[in-house]
Amino acid sequence: MLDNAGPDPAGLLAQPAKTTRRGYLTQKFARVMMAMNEFVLAGILAVLVTAVSFLIEPFAGYLPIALLYLLLVVAAGLKLRRGPVLALAATSALLWNFLFIPPHFTFYIDKLEDAMMFAMFFVVAMAMGHLTSRLRLSEMAERRRERRTAALYELTHQAAFATDLHTGLRAAVSLIESISGAQVALLLRQKDHTLSEAVHPASSFSLSENEKSGAAEVFAHKTAAGRLTNPLADSEALHLPLQARTAVMGVLSVRPRFDKAFGPSERELLEAFAVLIGLILEKDHVVEALKRAEILEASERLRRALLDSVSHELKTPLSAVRVGVDALSKQTVNGREKEATLREVQSAVRRLHRVIDNLLDMTRIEAGVIEPKLDWCDVGELVCAAIELAGEVLHKHRIVIEADEALPMVKLDQPLLEQCLRNLLINAAAWSKAGTKITVCGDVDGDKLVLSVLDEGKGLSESDLAHIFEKFYRASDAQPGGTGLGLSIVEGLVRAHGGTVRAANRETGGAEFRLTIPVETMREGVMGELA
Amino acid sequence: MSDKSTALIIDDEVQIRRLLSIVLEAEGYRVLEAESGRQGLSDVALRRPDVVLLDLGLPDIDGMDLLKRLREWSRVPVLILSVRGGPEDKVAAMDSGADDYVTKPFDSGELLARLRAVQRRAPLGSEDPYFQAGHLAIDFNARTVTVKSHEVKLTSTEYALLKVLAQHAGKVVTHKQLLREVWGPNAEEQSQYLRVYMNHLRKKIELPRAPNKLLKTEAGIGYRFVLPAGG
Numbered sequence: 001m002l003d004n005a006g007p008d009p010a011g012l013l014a015q016p017a018k019t020t021r022r023g024y025l026t027q028k029f030a031r032v033m034m035a036m037n038e039f040v041l042a043g044i045l046a047v048l049v050t051a052v053s054f055l056i057e058p059f060a061g062y063l064p065i066a067l068l069y070l071l072l073v074v075a076a077g078l079k080l081r082r083g084p085v086l087a088l089a090a091t092s093a094l095l096w097n098f099l100f101i102p103p104h105f106t107f108y109i110d111k112l113e114d115a116m117m118f119a120m121f122f123v124v125a126m127a128m129g130h131l132t133s134r135l136r137l138s139e140m141a142e143r144r145r146e147r148r149t150a151a152l153y154e155l156t157h158q159a160a161f162a163t164d165l166h167t168g169l170r171a172a173v174s175l176i177e178s179i180s181g182a183q184v185a186l187l188l189r190q191k192d193h194t195l196s197e198a199v200h201p202a203s204s205f206s207l208s209e210n211e212k213s214g215a216a217e218v219f220a221h222k223t224a225a226g227r228l229t230n231p232l233a234d235s236e237a238l239h240l241p242l243q244a245r246t247a248v249m250g251v252l253s254v255r256p257r258f259d260k261a262f263g264p265s266e267r268e269l270l271e272a273f274a275v276l277i278g279l280i281l282e283k284d285h286v287v288e289a290l291k292r293a294e295i296l297e298a299s300e301r302l303r304r305a306l307l308d309s310v311s312h313e314l315k316t317p318l319s320a321v322r323v324g325v326d327a328l329s330k331q332t333v334n335g336r337e338k339e340a341t342l343r344e345v346q347s348a349v350r351r352l353h354r355v356i357d358n359l360l361d362m363t364r365i366e367a368g369v370i371e372p373k374l375d376w377c378d379v380g381e382l383v384c385a386a387i388e389l390a391g392e393v394l395h396k397h398r399i400v401i402e403a404d405e406a407l408p409m410v411k412l413d414q415p416l417l418e419q420c421l422r423n424l425l426i427n428a429a430a431w432s433k434a435g436t437k438i439t440v441c442g443d444v445d446g447d448k449l450v451l452s453v454l455d456e457g458k459g460l461s462e463s464d465l466a467h468i469f470e471k472f473y474r475a476s477d478a479q480p481g482g483t484g485l486g487l488s489i490v491e492g493l494v495r496a497h498g499g500t501v502r503a504a505n506r507e508t509g510g511a512e513f514r515l516t517i518p519v520e521t522m523r524e525g526v527m528g529e530l531a
Numbered sequence: 532m533s534d535k536s537t538a539l540i541i542d543d544e545v546q547i548r549r550l551l552s553i554v555l556e557a558e559g560y561r562v563l564e565a566e567s568g569r570q571g572l573s574d575v576a577l578r579r580p581d582v583v584l585l586d587l588g589l590p591d592i593d594g595m596d597l598l599k600r601l602r603e604w605s606r607v608p609v610l611i612l613s614v615r616g617g618p619e620d621k622v623a624a625m626d627s628g629a630d631d632y633v634t635k636p637f638d639s640g641e642l643l644a645r646l647r648a649v650q651r652r653a654p655l656g657s658e659d660p661y662f663q664a665g666h667l668a669i670d671f672n673a674r675t676v677t678v679k680s681h682e683v684k685l686t687s688t689e690y691a692l693l694k695v696l697a698q699h700a701g702k703v704v705t706h707k708q709l710l711r712e713v714w715g716p717n718a719e720e721q722s723q724y725l726r727v728y729m730n731h732l733r734k735k736i737e738l739p740r741a742p743n744k745l746l747k748t749e750a751g752i753g754y755r756f757v758l759p760a761g762g
Contacts, residue, residue, distance in 0.1 A: 349636075353636055373618075373751065375706075375722050375751070376722050376723040376726045377726060378726055378730050380730075381729075381730070381733075381748055384744075385748050385750060409723060409726050409727065413751075414748075414751060415750040418750050522723060522727075
């Protein structure tokens with residue numbers, strides 16, 4: 001029957017609720033059995049007290065026996081349900097009348113005061129039984145409420161304050177499991193506002209097809225369904241909507257173990273859990289949305305910065321080229337002027353080239369398409385190549401290389417690191433005066449390659465240190481020209497290579513940029529083997 | 532170059548073709564232009580240029596395919612012009628039979644130097660036993676190498692490496708090609724050999740503190756023996 005059930009809710013409704021009726025009968029039977037047990041217990045107690053009464057009657061007379069029976073009723077009222085207690089009260093009155101009030105072994109009462117006594121006993125016993133059992137009931141209800149409050153508090157505490165949503169949900173699921181003794185599954189709402197097909201990983205069982213369609217129904221109609229609830233009585237689990245303030249955030253499915261049914265108070269507690277989980281999910285959803293909005297705003301800011309910076313950086317050299325070429329096309333320009341103009345045009349073209357390269361590199365980094373291609377490389381060669389790449393920008397500085405000749409070969413993406421080092425060198429040259437020294441250090445420390453570029457400029461401000469690797473960040477006292485991309489490209493490339501770049505001020509003045517790259521180094525013996 | 536060499540430019544950008552024509556004609560080339568891959572192929576077949584400048588981004592045939600087709604029947608030197616500047620693109624082009632690679636935007640001086648290098652046919656080894664570049668001289672017959680007239684001792688592997696680079700002087704030689712020619716076809720992936728020996732070789736033949744090195748690393752691609760300007 002379960003296998004035939006399609007996702008069509010009407011089909012589900014039309015099917016006879018066999019499982020449910022069986023479950024209901026079982027439950028009823030269990031309840032009757034329990035009540036029967038209590039009646040039997042009450043009977044045994046009555047017999048015991050009667051036996052004791054027979055023992056003390058010769059000494060004390062029949063009146064204190066009434067008190068003994070009353071004591072029994074009160075005691076029973078504290079432990080048993082109302083039915084057995086009231087039955088016990090009535091039985092006690094009749095037993096007392098029949099066995100102890102003279103004449104013995106008849107219900108007939110001689111004396112008026114005995115008759116009054118019996119009547120009063122009957123009323124008092126019934127009232128006591130009723131009152132004590134009510135006391136017990138309200139105490140039980142109180143205890144239930146307390147347990148429920150504690151559980152809800154626990155859930156709030158564990159789930160709502162968890163570091164991330166998934167550990168929170170996991171805690172909530174295990175809490176519900178331990179309290180209800182049932183298996184718990186969560187189906188969450190997806191980004192497109194439909195119910196997820198797969199259960200959340202924290203769940204302790206996976207739903208059958210039938211249960212899934214039941215859960216989908218619950219999600220659509222926002223009312224609980226499943227076991228013992230209409231209209232989806234057929235499915236094995238109880239499905240509760242995770243109702244939050246604005247929407248249903250998913251479905252909580254609870255499947256009892258051992259075919260035990262949920263009582264109304266358990267249902268109520270589970271519903272409270274469902275609401276709480278719904279609220280937690282909603283909170284998380286809102287936080288996510290807020291974060292997305294912030295990212296969107298940041299990217300919008302970035303887009304503006306890009307447009308400003310790029311349009312400036314592209315248009316400036318372009319105008320230089322245009323003006324230069326116009327000047328060259330005039331016949332009146334003499335030899336010296338012509339040469340100077342040509343130099344300007346060439347430098348503008350180089351600048352344009354650099355800006356475009358930077359933008360393309362940044363785009364590649366942003367697109368996440370950079371995959372380092374590792375190959376063996378000599379550190380000294382890498383440093384020299386980077387210096388060569390930086391070209392004439394460095395011609396006004398003294399470049400000093402500090403690297404041990406005997407450094408082992410390292411495995412890395414050489415072009416990528418050459419470019420990082422080149423950008424750092426260009427940066428160092430831009431920030432230190434002509435004629436000062438720029439030092440490039442290379443060292444291999446265990447499985448790390450450390451490359452640093454040190455300049456003798458005026459160093460970095462606090463704000464520089466915090467933002468220097470951000471896209472389009474330019475120090476307040478930066479020279480005109482430059483996109484503010486060079487160092488963020490370094491950071492992006494180094495990150496793609498699994499390494500880090502740090503900026504710091506040197507004690508002796510000037511800035512230091514340090515690249516740390518995880519590398520494989522060539523074993524000592526390889527050189528010998530090759531020779 | 533006693534006769535005028537003929538250069539064929541295959542590029543769909545008319546502006547690049549025009550400017551290259553000006554530069555090449557000024558240098559004494561006769562220039563042919565083709566604006567599509569198909570036309571370029573037939574021009575190579577019919578007009579037999581001495582050198583081809585090929586743009587990879589053609590509208591009708593992918594430049595790389597064109598190169599492969601061309602190499603089925605022609606050994607004309609091909610210099611690739613492309614905006615794709617990644618090492619893997621360059622290596623792919625070299626593997627498909629290109630002789631060298633220039634990334635757009637390029638420097639016209641560099642372009643002309645590369646053109647001269649790819650045109651230098653018939654490696655020097657067979658005909659000319661002597662090779663001279665700057666401070667370095669190689670005698671292929673005697674297998675001796677001198678730096679500033681002092682003989683330096685090279686191991687046989689170092690010598691073989693230097694010989695391959697010198698025979699392709701001015702052109703880039705890929706890692707694969709070097710490994711194959713020096714260590715044999717099975718060593719193509721053993722790039723660490725190459726790094727170690729290049730390192731040794733450089734220490735022996737480069738002048739310390741010289742700004743212009745003879746052996747230039749083309750990162751991710753290979754090495755180039757740079758002919759000193761005017762040398």
